[in-house]
Each structure stands twice: as C-alpha cells, then as structure tokens.
Amino acid sequence: MSPLGGRLQLSAAGFATFLAQDLAFDPEEGRLEKVGPTRRAGAAVQLIARPLPWLVAAGSVTYVHAVLRAPPPATAENPSPPYVPGQLLPYVPPVVVRADIGIDKDLALLKGRPLGLRVGLGYSYLSPRPLPYGQFADPVHLLDASAAVRWSVVEVGVEAFNLLARRWAATEYNFVSDWGTRPIPSLLPARHFAAGPPLSVMGTLTLHF
Numbered sequence: 001m002s003p004l005g006g007r008l009q010l011s012a013a014g015f016a017t018f019l020a021q022d023l024a025f026d027p028e029e030g031r032l033e034k035v036g037p038t039r040r041a042g043a044a045v046q047l048i049a050r051p052l053p054w055l056v057a058a059g060s061v062t063y064v065h066a067v068l069r070a071p072p073p074a075t076a077e078n079p080s081p082p083y084v085p086g087q088l089l090p091y092v093p094p095v096v097v098r099a100d101i102g103i104d105k106d107l108a109l110l111k112g113r114p115l116g117l118r119v120g121l122g123y124s125y126l127s128p129r130p131l132p133y134g135q136f137a138d139p140v141h142l143l144d145a146s147a148a149v150r151w152s153v154v155e156v157g158v159e160a161f162n163l164l165a166r167r168w169a170a171t172e173y174n175f176v177s178d179w180g181t182r183p184i185p186s187l188l189p190a191r192h193f194a195a196g197p198p199l200s201v202m203g204t205l206t207l208h209f
Contacts, residue, residue: 009048016041018069024090027173027192037069038089054105059098066092088130091171095127116150118157129172133189137172140196148204155206162199169193 022038025031042064049057071083088094100122106114122144128136143164148157162168171194178185 007050010046012043012045014041014043022089028175028177034073035068035089036072038066039069040064040066040089040092055101055103057099057101059100062096064092064094066094090130090132093126093129095125097123097125099123110151113152118146118148118150118155120146131172131174131191133174135174135189135191137169137193140168141166142168142196148206150208153208155204155208157204157206158201159204160199160201162197165199167198168196170196 017040019038022035023032024035026033042062044060044062046060047058051057066089068083068087068089072081074081100120102118102120104116104118106116108115124140124142124144126140128139131137141164142162144159144161145163146157146159148155150156173192174189175192176187176189177192
C-alpha cells in the first residue's frame, strides 16, 4: 500500500494459481464436475481517497485471465472432450469493478447532541462471463445507495439495491436442453439464467448503545 499525500491510498497486488484438477458447476448434471488443470493469473488495484474529513471514495478493479491448460477428463459419454489451447474457464468474469462514495457528516447540534447525516452510493460491474460453447453472459451494472440520519442513540435510514431497476442475471448457463415439446429433441445449446434481485428498498432503525 502506498500513501499519496495522506489523502490517497493506493494498493496493488498480482496473483497466479495453478490447479491440477479444477471443478466447475455442470448444470446438466446439477453438480460440480472436474474440468481439468487450470491457471488463473491477474491483478487487483484499489484506490481510497479522503479529500475531506467527512468524505471518502474508494474504487477497485480486479482482472483475471482464467484458462484451461489441458482437455477436461474424458467420460463414457464424451471420450474426446473438445479443447482449444487457452480456452477460457467458464463463469469467471475477467474484469470486476467496484466504486463507492460515502459522506458521514454532522449537520448541526440539536439539544446539545449532533445531528449526523450518512449517505453512500456504490456501483458494481461484472464484465461478460465466458460460457460453454463459445458464448458470453451479458455484462452486469448495478447501482446501490443508502442514507441515514442519526441523533443521540437513534439512527433512521433507507437502503436501495439495484437502484436503476435493471433486469440482470445473477447466474447464466449455456447447455443443451429440451422440454419434450417436439418429436426430435433439440441438440442445440440454449441460454439459461437465474434472475438477479430487482429494485429493493428497505428502511432501517438502529439503536447505538
């Protein structure tokens, strides 16, 4: 970590992992399956800024290059699994971004006690995640916010998640499936997903002792 003038903090780290036998979720089987040897290499950078005593901003970026280093293990159903050197590991987003800004400030004195305001805004981004059969999931953009007022031991606030009410997939898969609606079952892979939470707003009441 490197302090920059006392008001900025910058940290960076690199990483690499090598697994002789990695696991990934197989939606067709409904369980984790062996996918063969893998390598993950990347870096993470974080910046924290405090330009004012009551204002803080933070941002981080993580990049990872996750690949298969050899074909997946052969099975009776698939004795020769397809493999391309440098094939991306499914479901691992190459880029993850998070940014936050927060305000924590006393506004005034009320009956001799400070009346404080706390406001926060956060943004998350997931880059397109690789899927089987050469497909990619849609990118994810999410915005969250919170606000609270505190006086004495009582704090009343509100928190909002997915503030832009985006329709997004928490998980996406791509595999061959058929609902038995045709005489000849389809052998084409189809996109499946689990929907992410919609816009959610919650009120909070906190007592500080």
